[in-house]
Amino acid sequence: MKFxxxxxVFRKEIKDLLRDKKTIISSFLVPMILIPVIFLFVGGGAQxxxxxxxxxxxxxxxxxxxTADIRKIVEDGIIKHNTxxxxxxVDNPIDAVKQEKVRLVLEFDADYAQKLKxxxxxxxxxxxxxxxxxxxxxxxxxTDAINQYNQQIVGQRLTALGLxxxxxxxxxxxETNVAEPGKSGxxxxxxxxxxxxxxxVTIGGIAAATDIVAGEKERNTxxxxxxxxxxxxxILTGKYLTVTLFSFISVISTGIGYVIGYMINPNxxxxxxxxxxxxxxxxxxxxxxxFITTILxxxxxxxxxxxxxxxxxxxxxxxTYLSFLIFVALIPGYATMFMQPGDVQTYMYxxxxxxxxxxxxMVLGGNINYLNLVIALATSVIYVILSIMFAASLFxxxxxxxRS
Amino acid sequence: MLKVSNITKSFESITxxxxxxxxxxxxxxxxxLGENGAGKTTTLxxxxxxxxxxxxxxxLCGYDVINEPEKVRSHIGILFGGETGLYDRLTAAENIAxxxxxxxxxxxxxxxxxxxxxxxxxxxxxxxxxxxxxSKGMKQKVAFARSIVHNxxxxxxxxxxxGLDVTAILEVHKFILDCRQQNKTIVLSSHIMSxxxxxxxxxxxxxxxxxxxxxxxxxxxxxxxxxxxxxxxxELVGDRNEI
Ligand SMILES: Nc1ncnc2c1ncn2[C@@H]1O[C@H](COP(=O)(O)OP(=O)(O)O)[C@@H](O)[C@H]1O
Ligand SMILES: [Mg+2]
Numbered sequence: 017m018k019f020x021x022x023x024x025v026f027r028k029e030i031k032d033l034l035r036d037k038k039t040i041i042s043s044f045l046v047p048m049i050l051i052p053v054i055f056l057f058v059g060g061g062a063q064x065x066x067x068x069x070x071x072x073x074x075x076x077x078x079x080x081x082x083t084a085d086i087r088k089i090v091e092d093g094i095i096k097h098n099t100x101x102x103x104x105x106v107d108n109p110i111d112a113v114k115q116e117k118v119r120l121v122l123e124f125d126a127d128y129a130q131k132l133k134x135x136x137x138x139x140x141x142x143x144x145x146x147x148x149x150x151x152x153x154x155x156x157x158x159t160d161a162i163n164q165y166n167q168q169i170v171g172q173r174l175t176a177l178g179l180x181x182x183x184x185x186x187x188x189x190x191e192t193n194v195a196e197p198g199k200s201g202x203x204x205x206x207x208x209x210x211x212x213x214x215x216x217v218t219i220g221g222i223a224a225a226t227d228i229v230a231g232e233k234e235r236n237t238x239x240x241x242x243x244x245x246x247x248x249x250x251i252l253t254g255k256y257l258t259v260t261l262f263s264f265i266s267v268i269s270t271g272i273g274y275v276i277g278y279m280i281n282p283n284x285x286x287x288x289x290x291x292x293x294x295x296x297x298x299x300x301x302x303x304x305x306x307f308i309t310t311i312l313x314x315x316x317x318x319x320x321x322x323x324x325x326x327x328x329x330x331x332x333x334x335x336t337y338l339s340f341l342i343f344v345a346l347i348p349g350y351a352t353m354f355m356q357p358g359d360v361q362t363y364m365y366x367x368x369x370x371x372x373x374x375x376x377x378m379v380l381g382g383n384i385n386y387l388n389l390v391i392a393l394a395t396s397v398i399y400v401i402l403s404i405m406f407a408a409s410l411f412x413x414x415x416x417x418x419r420s
Numbered sequence: 421m422l423k424v425s426n427i428t429k430s431f432e433s434i435t436x437x438x439x440x441x442x443x444x445x446x447x448x449x450x451x452x453l454g455e456n457g458a459g460k461t462t463t464l465x466x467x468x469x470x471x472x473x474x475x476x477x478x479x480l481c482g483y484d485v486i487n488e489p490e491k492v493r494s495h496i497g498i499l500f501g502g503e504t505g506l507y508d509r510l511t512a513a514e515n516i517a518x519x520x521x522x523x524x525x526x527x528x529x530x531x532x533x534x535x536x537x538x539x540x541x542x543x544x545x546x547x548x549x550x551x552x553x554x555s556k557g558m559k560q561k562v563a564f565a566r567s568i569v570h571n572x573x574x575x576x577x578x579x580x581x582x583g584l585d586v587t588a589i590l591e592v593h594k595f596i597l598d599c600r601q602q603n604k605t606i607v608l609s610s611h612i613m614s615x616x617x618x619x620x621x622x623x624x625x626x627x628x629x630x631x632x633x634x635x636x637x638x639x640x641x642x643x644x645x646x647x648x649x650x651x652x653x654x655e656l657v658g659d660r661n662e663i
Contacts, residue, residue: 035509236505244522
């Protein structure tokens with residue numbers, strides 16, 4: 017293998033691929049534009065939904081309960097401190113819930129006044145529509161409001177008996193977070209980032225890998241190429257490095273996509289489910305190690321992709337095989353998506369793909385176990401070597417190279 | 421210049437090339453005449469070091485295909501039949517330059533050579549355009565230029581006219597004769613009698629992997645007592661078929 021030859025092949029492949037719209041779109045534009053768009057869309061949607069549920073809650077009273085006295089209890093007792101809740105008048109309360117004119121309807125016991133006066137409990141029925149998110153979400157908000165009202169009445173009753181409301185609360189609860197600042201991690205990021213990364217490292221090189229061997233065979237340029245001076249290993253290495261570069265480029269493009277998304281809306285990265293990514297820091301050494309592990313995973317996948325592209329009888333066949341590879345990367349990503357760093361088992365740090373995802377989760381989680389990190393790194397090195405050896409052996413096989 | 425010694429290639433179940441030997445002198449065109457599946461492509465692939473011989477060997481420009489494949493490759497140019505393959509997203513010049521670079525030519529050598537080839541093949545109009553939109557004729561010229569960019573001593577043509585129309589065939593013939601003019605050593609495989617008769621100085625008839633006869637056309641006619649190459653071919657190949 018001569019470095020000069022590797023470099024010539026590498027440079028030509030890059031030039032060639034950069035002129036291909038398909039490759040540009042799938043490696044650069046898709047991650048850079050589509051990812052923030054998806055995140056903003058989904059994240060914005062989730063935020064909007066949360067807002068919709070907690071704001072502009074309209075309620076009504078059932079026909080029987082719609083009396084001036086009850087209105088007064090509701091308006092002055094229950095929803096007085098909840099400015100987001102409004103009591104309105106509707107003709108047909110139950111239908112109004114179904115038609116989403118009001119979120120829910122309250123019905124008081126007919127003899128509620130009697131019971132209230134005699135210190136007996138009365139019932140407030142809540143009619144809501146479970147099939148409607150907003151209606152469903154309003155129930156707990158109203159329940160909280162009614163509890164507040166209860167406490168208020170209890171206070172009044174105790175005071176009337178000459179007792180302090182404090183007797184109902186022997187112990188108070190106070191919370192203090194002792195985690196070092198920045199060490200609590202971000203559960204949503206821990207869920208999403210490793211999976212996305214694993215997926216993108218896989219997808220990034222596919223277009224290049226398909227084009228570079230199966231495509232070259234199909235275009236009849238492969239035989240002339242093989243009869244030039246460079247050894248087969250030099251040619252393979254040049255092509256391999258190209259695929260590796262492309263898989264990283266798409267990871268970097270994704271990073272840029274994330275930054276763009278973050279600049280438009282800081283909450284979009286966590287899909288609006290958490291409080292953004294502020295306030296957590298990454299330990300340097302661990303971050304570098306996990307970064308190297310990710311690079312190694314990219315290198316492994318690139319070799320596997322080159323091998324598949326070499327093995328395929330046609331461009332189409334290569335595309336088909338390589339799209340299966342996406343699933344291979346997706347499965348461990350999805351399977352562990354909801355796993356938090358503490359749930360990751362030690363063996364997972366040795367399984368291909370899973371090792372990178374696990375290491376990444378751990379670093380994002382903030383609780384670093386360096387032994388596990390080293391396991392992930394060492395196994396990744398082994399997988400790179402194995403995959404490159406596999407690709408090289410295929411590339412040397414006459415039976416594979418010259419079949420049709 | 422080119423010496424093939426008892427070369428054999430077996431794939432799992434078949435012996436595609438069986439103990440073939442021949443020699444080609446400098447400035448000579450040697451024709452490998454044989455039907456489909458006779459073993460022509462396999463033979464040429466072994467000469468081009470794409471396939472490793474199962475046994476036997478060949479020497480090109482004094483270099484052994486098994487022990488010095490890189491040296492061999494830097495002295496050969498190939499034009500293998502079928503659809504002409506170019507990198508569509510590269511210009512004609514870039515296509516040619518790539519093969520020059522791969523054969524260890526310097527930037528200035530390549531530049532000079534390309535302008536020379538552009539003149540020879542009359543490619544001025546499109547030398548800096550992307551190959552993807554070229555007509556078949558244009559592509560063919562770029563492929564010619566690419567195959568000789570490094571000025572190889574030996575040219576290997578594997579059924580170079582298969583699937584081409586008449587004008588394109590004539591272009592290929594002219595290119596092959598030009599190569600001989602430049603004193604290159606040429607091996608041409610074909611299944612077309614007239615092509616071989618027109619171009620080759622000596623021929624070898626290959627059948628089921630075996631070189632059943634070789635010599636000049638006159639010699640072959642005399643040896644087998646026939647008036648035409650066609651009859652010689654039928655005699656040899658037909659005979660074998662009956663066995
Ligand atoms: N890579 C290969 N694997 C197995 N058999 C092959 C391979 N290449 C060629 N053959 C077989 O070898 C024989 C000679 O093929 P080939 O050299 O292509 O003949 P020709 O070029 O004269 O048509 C044929 O029977 C063909 O099927
Ligand atoms: Mg053939």
